[in-house]
Amino acid sequence: MGFLTPDPGLVFWSAITFGLLVFILKRYAWKPILHAVKSREETIEYALAAAEKAKAEVEDIKATKVAIMNEAKVEREALIKQARELKQTMLQDAKNKAQEEADKIITTARLQIKREKDEAILQLKEKVAEFSVDIAGKLLEEELKASDKQQAIIDKYLHEVNFN
Amino acid sequence: MKQTIKLLFAVLTLCVLPYSTYASDTVETHSEEEFDPMAMIMHHIADAHEWHVISYNNSEGQKTDITIPLPIILIDDGLQLFMSSAFDHGKKTVQQGKNYYSLYHGKIYKTDAEGTLNFDDKHEVLNEKPFDLSITKNVASMWISVLIIIGLFTRAAQLYRKEAGAPKGIQSFLEPLILFVRDDIAYEQMEKEKADKFLPFLLTLFFFIWINNLIGLIPFFPGGSNLTGNISLTMVLALITFFVTNLNGSKSYWAHIFWMPGAPIAIRPLLAIIEFVGLFTKPFALMIRLFANISAGHIIILSLMSLIFVMKSLAIAPASILMGLMMFMLELLVAALQAYIFTLLSALFIGMAVKSEEH
């Protein structure tokens, strides 16, 4: 059959043509195209990886933020607690001090009062003594007009006075 | 791109125009002749020394053929160069030096001055054939396809060189196909590092077969040649695959062929014979497959069209055309499928040959 016998002319030309075609396309088409496609794929891969990395970083930052916030919260609470305690102690201190002061004042006041009272009593005593002397003087003046009585009193006092 | 296509057309037209006027000549009408579908189909399937463009009946009722003569290159007592128009469609004998040649059913034979052909009882020509390196219809068609392929892909490559953005225009059409060949054929069948070496071959193979299949499906000039349905071309492609496969065969590949590891010693020589035969049947099957598929497609479509003339009725035409159209659609699929299968099997064979690991 004629169709199953290869024709040398066509074999020759197609071998040469196909060989040249492979050579030309390899040099001028496949190399640049495959290279471009590959580099683009690499770029995309790289970009995806970078995006993934950035996402992870954002996640990281978020986590850090939460951690910092939690820390801050704890710290704030501690601070508030401390402050509250401080307030408490300060109040207590103030109270104590005030009490002390008050006690001190009261004590001083008491002493003062006592001293004044004593002085007043003393003065009263002096005055009473003065009055007594005055009264006694007057009485004596009256009494001494009668001589016998004078004598009696003198005797009495003399009796009372002890010389020891 | 538009400019390129326009330029291509302009070049083609310029090449063709002088021939077509020069080539047109008249032949006697054979209206009474019985229509022979087999002869018509075989004529269309076969290669030819002239490119038939169109036939029509001119005003005098004569059948006129417009054909493009193609150069004839014979190696016979030195180089013989002339145009195929010298044969006058096989009616004339051409004298070159002291040799006479005549054209019979698309083949050139050495004859005497009267162009006598001797036949055997099977009606095969006994005359000696000169060594024929002519630019036949198939060669011309192949060169057109090569121009188209180079134009397409170098243009695409230029676009890739320019900027590294998203593909556009012709790029976005070709890139999925290129990536398909790379990822689904080459990378699937062989190891990635080794595949890159064979990628240019596989890509060229795929697009060469595919585009030539499509050109063969174009029913008018400058298509219609049956290049990929010609056994010479498929043989060349299969042989190239054969050589690429076996010249790159790894040690373990040859070991698997001649001394199958793991098999009982007694069976090994038998396996070696089978594997050795397999070396040749693989490319042989490749050759036959492409040739038979594409030729069968052409034959079926032409047979359906012939029905109109065999039945000598226009009533059959709608059915014939509809069926032909369906076959044409199928052939469009087959054109891509056969290119895919040829490339896939080539990749598979090469992949088996270059595989490094033992298993």
Place this chain on the structure above:
Amino acid sequence: MEGLSLTTIGLGLIIIGAAYGISRIASSAMEAMGRQPEISSKIQTAMIIAAVLIEGAALFAIVVVWMNG
């Protein structure tokens, strides 16, 4: 072309065999794809390779028949 020749019968037998083989491959592949749609591309490639091997054998037989017929 003259009635029913041995060549025609041979071609018919080849077609029956090849069609049966390819249909078996295709149906098994479809089932496999239905079961495991995620590796359907791999099944498809394997299906095509197997079908093509049968087709090769059938074409080989057709060529032999044609050459002898």
